[in-house]
Amino acid sequence: MVKATEPTDGRQPRASHIEAVDMRYVTQMMEQLQQGYIKSVAATAGLAVEIVPVDVYGYDVRLIRPPSDPLDEEAAVLAQLKCTTQIIPDQSREYFSYQFTKRQYFDHLVKPRKYPKAILIVMTAPPRQAEWTEVTHGGLWTRRSCFWVSLEGAQADPSIRKPSVRIPIKNRVDAESLTKILAKIDRGESLND
Template sequence: MVRATEPADGRKPRASHIEAVDMRYVTQMMEQLQQGYIKSVAATAGLAVEIVPVDVYGYDVRLIRPPSDPLDEESAVLAQLKCTTRIVPDQSREYFSYQFTKRQYFDHLVKPRKYPKAILVVMTAPPRQAEWTEVTHDGLWTRRSCFWVSLEGVHVDPLVKKPTVHIPTKNRVDAQSLSEILDKVDRGEPLND
């Protein structure tokens, strides 16, 4: 079950603790990191990724799966991408908490949608930018992971300006999970079950 809550302790967020290559551009680099992760995983699943160029509706990418029959319709899901260096999910726990910085980001994800459905993708990254990736002879390694959740229909008090949501640790973003999400979309099933 997905829940949204108020911040547990009521404290303000801490000052930036990121050790960046250049603090002026760290937010853009975080966006680039998560887009690269999503594009890589989507390519493995056989999906196309469209970057949404204008953030009017709160979505950053659209994931599209071509139909198996050329006469059928493609499947798609919208995703809002968030990246945080403050969370290290504990896989022994059922979920971790993520707090939105603005209410509008949450509101875009909770409204009922017919099609396409929408998900939140939260990437956790080390606070030291130089550790985000590692290249070896065996490949490119991205430190930490992305996790997804559908917030459709979740309610939180309208007075809460920065809602906190629970992200299931079992919902890691990989090729299989993206395929399963689009399978549910094709069958008309809710994503948050």
């Protein structure tokens, strides 16, 4: 079972370390970056992405896989997107820690859900906005990656205002992982396995 804790690494507020093109809009640009990443990877997996226009329930996108048979149901998963410039995942470790900025973001993800299931997707990006992407003749490169975790059933002491959770390094968001997530949902399997 996943358990959330208070952060122990003493991270500073976002504005203290980001080198933004325009600090007034950096949060919106981080959202746009992660949406672009998710849309690109989802397109590769044959999934549709719906941006959730109103953040009432703590979810930013819905990923939908069409059924192989037109008479079957589609599969879908909700995702809460977060982007951080304070973390560089160490590939030699099993996980990295991510701290929520508000308790309610954590609470939306931990409640048991019948359908659709929900996941947290955390994007790690360089602190210098100009380094987020690079265009070459070989393609468009996005610096760093997104990682996912299911927090359904996780617990945190009610007094913790900004819980931290562990994100497995093996859970990189790519076309294969999104396909596997939706296949598990189709089969009624837990995403925590």
